Amino acid sequence: MEKMKLKLLYSDLKSDIEIIEKELETALNSSSHFLNDASLHLLKAGGKRIRPVFVLLAAKFGQYDIELIKKVAVSLELIHMASLVHDDVIDDSEMRRGRPTVKSQWNNRVAMYTGDFIFARALQYITDIDNPKAHQILSETMVEICIGEVIQIEDKMQLDQNMRDYFRRIKRKTALLIASSCHLGAVVAGADERVAIQLKRFGYFVGMSFQIIDDILDLTSTDKQLGKPAGSDLLQGNITLPVLLVKDDPAIRPLIEKALAGTMTEDERQEFLGKIRTSEAIKKAKKISDTYLQKALREVEALPQNSIKKSLRDIALYMGKRKF
Amino acid sequence: MNATIIDNKIQELQNNILMQLHHRTLLKYTGQPIVENETLFYLLLPFLNGEIWTSEQDEVSTTIGIIYTALHAHDQIDEVDATSKNQQLTVLAGDFYSGMYYQLLSKIPNIALIRxxxxxxxxxxxxxxxxxxxxxxxxxxxxxxxxxxESKSIEQFMKHYHLDQYIPLVQQGLLLNRLAYELRILQETHMKTRIVAAIEKSEQFTSTKRSAERILEELVSELSSTFTRSISTSPFLQDEVKTLIVNRMPRIACEHQTTREG
Known part of the structure; x- marks a missing residue:
């Protein structure tokens, strides 16, 4: 339902999104049966295609040429897909978007090679863009994202961290790729440099807001909605914003420690979820997400007049206000 | 060019690669990135043979080495259980190294080579x-x-810089190293890697029913002879480089070549 809502928001781009879907299918084609199956499996699992949408919208502020800009959009979505395949190995995930992961259907090694294959395809696509600046933006983003993931593993199970650690982590985990999607769309379309930077900042703020909401939903949604137990982030040792906001509450801290120690029972998980849902933490986290959202909207306001501004605003609002 | 100069050049390349990939946490949990000296030797072969070697080629050879480390890192992931911190960070190390090679080539910039x-x-x-x-x-x-x-990334590098005549030597040399390695592992551990098991399974396409060890011995022997012939008859390799390559051939390959030909 939520995905449908989002698709309605970018209905103006429908035909271009379809071009990108087709291109993704072509890009994932391989002479290896295994890679073909694994990649198509990923494609069928779908996704919101948020990054391609931001690339296209940002490109509307320059010389919009779908034949050129689709290379960037496809490339960014492929990089996102490749990272998901590798993340499933790191997180030992059996399911993603209601389907078995590549690592669970085949094995970890096949997942590694599938990710490497998709990543190389992404670079193959983007090299049709003969603009060194675009490559510098993308490569720097990729390196930063990896460093972010390394930090995430380092920070796992560590309760003695602060909000700055959390923001630094989600910036690299989520916000950077969305910021780069906007930035690259504008740069490749030849938009004014100032506009390109504004769009990059917009993407960054939306990404931050989006990730905070994602972390809230992990605690407030039902197991059924999530397709995994609510509170999975904490059970896996990832300390998110709402948890950081309640970690010093003596009524909740022992439960958090149990979750991190891997000794939390089902009853205790329910108790923890009940307590955190009624605490101030969720409200405070939503407020922080909203602050980022407002900053994103201010960036939109500052952009030159363009009919696309409404789409950017609507999508930002959707991402920052989604209920699931 | 004598052996010491060559070893120094390989070491310099090795150091450049390690410097580019230095990351405190990765180093702590996954150790130094691995890139085989023999791979670097074949990557540098045209330079060692006196070909014109630009500063860009020097820089690019570092990125080729980084690609090998990236792919090698992902080869280290356990098929079933990668939940340890070392394994999780090895996954990320491979991705980080891939990002680094892309970033270095973007800065040169050499987009055609990235492609x-x-x-x-x-x-x-x-x-x-x-x-x-x-x-x-x-x-x-x-x-x-x-x-x-074993050799595709070096092949792409050589093609890009019009050094195509070296490609067959790189292919044979690195294939021989790999087969010799597989044979040594099989003899020492009596364990068949996936590739060795697959090679043994190929026997069903032939009338012979050789063991994996026998197949590998024969492959190493045949390839050693072919490679030695390629080196000795090469019209562009300098004599001292020919000797260097032969001296670097895996010992197991030399032994099997002697046994068979002797």
Whole structure:
């Protein structure tokens, strides 16, 4: 339902999104049966295609040429897909978007090679863009994202961290790729440099807001909605914003420690979820997400007049206000 | 160029690679990135043979070495359980190294080479995955797969800089190293790696029923002879480089060559 809502928001781009879907299918084609199956499996699992949408919208502020800009959009979505395949190995995930992961259907090694294959395809696509600046933006983003993931593993199970650690982590985990999607769309379309930077900042703020909401939903949604137990982030040792906001509450801290120690029972998980849902933490986290959202909207306001501004605003609002 | 100068040049390249990939946490949990000296030797072969070698080629050879470390990191992931911190960070190390090679080439900038190396990595990933497919293949397919896995990135580099005449030597040399390595592991541990098991399975396409060890011995022997011939008859290799290559051939290959030919 939520995905449908989002698709309605970018209905103006429908035909271009379809071009990108087709291109993704072509890009994932391989002479290896295994890679073909694994990649198509990923494609069928779908996704919101948020990054391609931001690339296209940002490109509307320059010389919009779908034949050129689709290379960037496809490339960014492929990089996102490749990272998901590798993340499933790191997180030992059996399911993603209601389907078995590549690592669970085949094995970890096949997942590694599938990710490497998709990543190389992404670079193959983007090299049709003969603009060194675009490559510098993308490569720097990729390196930063990896460093972010390394930090995430380092920070796992560590309760003695602060909000700055959390923001630094989600910036690299989520916000950077969305910021780069906007930035690259504008740069490749030849938009004014100032506009390109504004769009990059917009993407960054939306990404931050989006990730905070994602972390809230992990605690407030039902197991059924999530397709995994609510509170999975904490059970896996990832300390998110709402948890950081309640970690010093003596009524909740022992439960958090149990979750991190891997000794939390089902009853205790329910108790923890009940307590955190009624605490101030969720409200405070939503407020922080909203602050980022407002900053994103201010960036939109500052952009030159363009009919696309409404789409950017609507999508930002959707991402920052989604209920699931 | 004597052996010491060559070793120093390889060491310099090795150091450049390690410097580019230095990351405190990765170093702590996954150790130094691994790149084989023999791979670097073949990557530097044209330089060692006196070809014109620009500062860009020097820089690019570092990125080729980084690609090998990236792909090697992902080869270290356990098929079933990668939940330890070391394994999780090895996954990320491989991704980080891949990002680094892309970033270095973007800064040069050499977009055409990024394209060509990506083509190569696609080919390598396809061949690596083929080993996991249930279908049997003839031995020539596996030799092709190993050739791609071992030498494709260097091939792309050589093609890009019009050093194509070195490609057959790189292919033979690195394939021989890999087969000799597989033979040594099999003899020492009596364990068959996936590729060795796949090669043994290829026997069903022949009338012979050789053991994996026998097949590998014969392959190493044949390839040693072919490679030695390629080196000695090469019209462009300097004599001292010819000697260097022969001296660097894996000992196990020399032994089998002597046994067979002697």
């Amino acid at each position: 060509s190396l990506s083509d190569g990595i696609i080919d390598i990933s396809e061949q690596k995955t083929a080993i996991y497919e249930p279908t049997s293949r003839p031995i020539t397919d596996w030799l092709h797969a190993l050739t791609v896995i």
